[in-house]
Amino acid sequence: MNTLDSGQHLVRGATPVQAGRFPRLLPERFGGEPASLEEHVTRYGQLPRGGEAGAAGRDAPVVVANGTEGEPASAKDKVLLACAPHLVLDGAVLAADMLGARQAIVVVHDAVREVVDSAAAERRRARLDRVKVKVMTGADRFVGGEASALVNWVAHGIPLPTATPPRVSECGLLSRPTLVQNVETLAHLALIARWGARWFRSLGTTAEPGSMLVTVIGAVRQPGVREIEIGTPVNEVLGLAGGPAAPLGALLIGGYFGTWADPAVAGPLPFSAEGLSAVGGSPGAGLVAALPADVCGLAETARVARYLADESAGQCGPCVFGLGSIAGALADLAAARRYEPGRLRRWMAQTEGRGACHHPDGAVRMVRSALAVFGAEIDRHAQGWCCGRRPPGVLPVPLRRSP
Amino acid sequence: MTTGPRLRVNPIACDGRGLCAEVLPEMITLDDWGFPIICDAEVPPGLLDEAAEAVRLCPRLALRLDHGARAPAAPQPRGADQGQDHRLCPAAVPPDGMRSRYLRR
Numbered sequence: 455m456n457t458l459d460s461g462q463h464l465v466r467g468a469t470p471v472q473a474g475r476f477p478r479l480l481p482e483r484f485g486g487e488p489a490s491l492e493e494h495v496t497r498y499g500q501l502p503r504g505g506e507a508g509a510a511g512r513d514a515p516v517v518v519a520n521g522t523e524g525e526p527a528s529a530k531d532k533v534l535l536a537c538a539p540h541l542v543l544d545g546a547v548l549a550a551d552m553l554g555a556r557q558a559i560v561v562v563h564d565a566v567r568e569v570v571d572s573a574a575a576e577r578r579r580a581r582l583d584r585v586k587v588k589v590m591t592g593a594d595r596f597v598g599g600e601a602s603a604l605v606n607w608v609a610h611g612i613p614l615p616t617a618t619p620p621r622v623s624e625c626g627l628l629s630r631p632t633l634v635q636n637v638e639t640l641a642h643l644a645l646i647a648r649w650g651a652r653w654f655r656s657l658g659t660t661a662e663p664g665s666m667l668v669t670v671i672g673a674v675r676q677p678g679v680r681e682i683e684i685g686t687p688v689n690e691v692l693g694l695a696g697g698p699a700a701p702l703g704a705l706l707i708g709g710y711f712g713t714w715a716d717p718a719v720a721g722p723l724p725f726s727a728e729g730l731s732a733v734g735g736s737p738g739a740g741l742v743a744a745l746p747a748d749v750c751g752l753a754e755t756a757r758v759a760r761y762l763a764d765e766s767a768g769q770c771g772p773c774v775f776g777l778g779s780i781a782g783a784l785a786d787l788a789a790a791r792r793y794e795p796g797r798l799r800r801w802m803a804q805t806e807g808r809g810a811c812h813h814p815d816g817a818v819r820m821v822r823s824a825l826a827v828f829g830a831e832i833d834r835h836a837q838g839w840c841c842g843r844r845p846p847g848v849l850p851v852p853l854r855r856s857p
Numbered sequence: 858m859t860t861g862p863r864l865r866v867n868p869i870a871c872d873g874r875g876l877c878a879e880v881l882p883e884m885i886t887l888d889d890w891g892f893p894i895i896c897d898a899e900v901p902p903g904l905l906d907e908a909a910e911a912v913r914l915c916p917r918l919a920l921r922l923d924h925g926a927r928a929p930a931a932p933q934p935r936g937a938d939q940g941q942d943h944r945l946c947p948a949a950v951p952p953d954g955m956r957s958r959y960l961r962r
Contacts, residue, residue, distance in 0.1 A: 615869075616869070617867045617868070617869045617870070769868070769869040770868035770869055770871070771868070771871060771872070771873045771890055771891075771892040772868065772888060772890070772892050773868075775889075775890035775892070776888075776890070779889070779890075800889070801889065804888040804889060804890075804894070808868060808888075808892070808894075809868055810867070810868050810869045
């Protein structure tokens with residue numbers, strides 16, 4: 455953890471106002487290490503195919519930095535943008551330079567719009583970037599962060615996913631190849647430009663180098679956003695947030711599209727894609743939600759499932775009807791009214807993989823893991839008892855907006 | 858490498874009218890809500906006429922025959938469901954209690 459404390463990383467790596475004191479972040483800065491950088495970009499997102507700088511006879515690609523963070527339980531992108539907006543803008547400009555794009559559009563959550571706006575204004579005044587940087591507020595809804603939905607929002611003001619093909623990396627904004635990249639990844643890109651790939655690889659695992667931001671919520675003493683070395687055991691991640699504030703019943707790892715896991719099983723696992731795959735999970739959106747043992751996990755799952763069903767874009771039948779039916783069945787189960795496992799399983803199978811985007815897939819994955827982890831609770835609920843001694847409400851679920 | 862055509866549905870355009878499943882029950886079944894579950898396999902030569910008819914009849918123009926050879930490099934839509942996006946195929950699942958939207962109309 456040494457390097458994490460040396461002040462070179464994401465949140466502590468850049469003070470809020472530094473414009474004008476940045477070196478020009480051009481690809482030459484990478485010296486002999488472009489391969490690892492490209493590797494880094496492709497590890498997280500889609501590098502526009504055929505969109506390499508100067509590809510003859512093609513429109514210049516566009517870079518869209520994704521800081522919408524529609525995940526209600528997550529705060530890492532907002533914290534990053536509030537603490538180090540220039541780091542994200544550096545990364546966006548750098549990615550645009552690498553791809554030969556002339557425009558970088560940074561879409562952020564409303565909560566951090568002001569700070570990003572003023573950072574962008576500072577850069578304009580200092581004439582820092584050749585690339586035109588435009589800041590926009592994202593649509594405040596869950597599916598708004600999906601790549602095609604984000605492009606649709608920027609282009610037409612409609613925060614709904616579009617049908618694939620074509621993928622946005624082939625035909626996105628203005629029908630150009632478009633790189634949609636999460637703001638944290640872009641911030642890492644800017645740090646690699648400063649300190650080099652070897653420095654970046656000094657943290658994390660061989661397969662998954664670097665650090666990442668995680669949001670820890672629920673029954674921990676100091677919930678909030680922490681930066682961890684990839685591969686840090688889950689228990690240590692909880693420790694960074696002050697440790698459990700109560701005996702834990704379950705962990706939701708990755709986000710609302712993530713995986714429920716038994717704390718005893720998941721606790722020692724490294725927080726990395728490789729480590730979490732042991733419980734069928736992944737770091738996902740970097741969320742760790744700690745559910746105390748006296749709150750019913752099925753009730754929490756039912757709340758989140760209802761939220762995800764309501765947040766469906768409403769475009770694809772299997773997602774609208776499937777997620778709605780699944781949420782209804784879970785509400786019945788949570789209230790110990792009725793449980794028909796065969797029917798619920800069939801609905802999940804009929805919903806998964808049948809939307810234009812992966813919203814239904816993520817929701818079904820989360821529900822599936824809940825059914826696997828809360829087996830004892832399900833038995834009790836099937837007999838008409840609820841196991842919770844406190845009302846649910848650990849996971850934040852925004853009130854439904856009028857459509 | 859030559860591959861035969863595959864049926865593809867645009868889930869956004871599809872409104873669950875169900876005509877496709879009437880014309881081509883061998884490859885298209887309906888889910889509990891009346892939306893088509895399409896067999897993710899090459900359309901056998903003996904069913905090509907029916908498949909073309911299903912595509913022609915779709916009132917939402919949501920169904921199409923994807924001739925894989927036309928775009929050899931195009932990968933599946935991004936993500937984990939690559940190669941297994943319609944995993945129910947070809948099992949026809951009988952609705953239980955729920956009528957299809959098609960029948961409800």
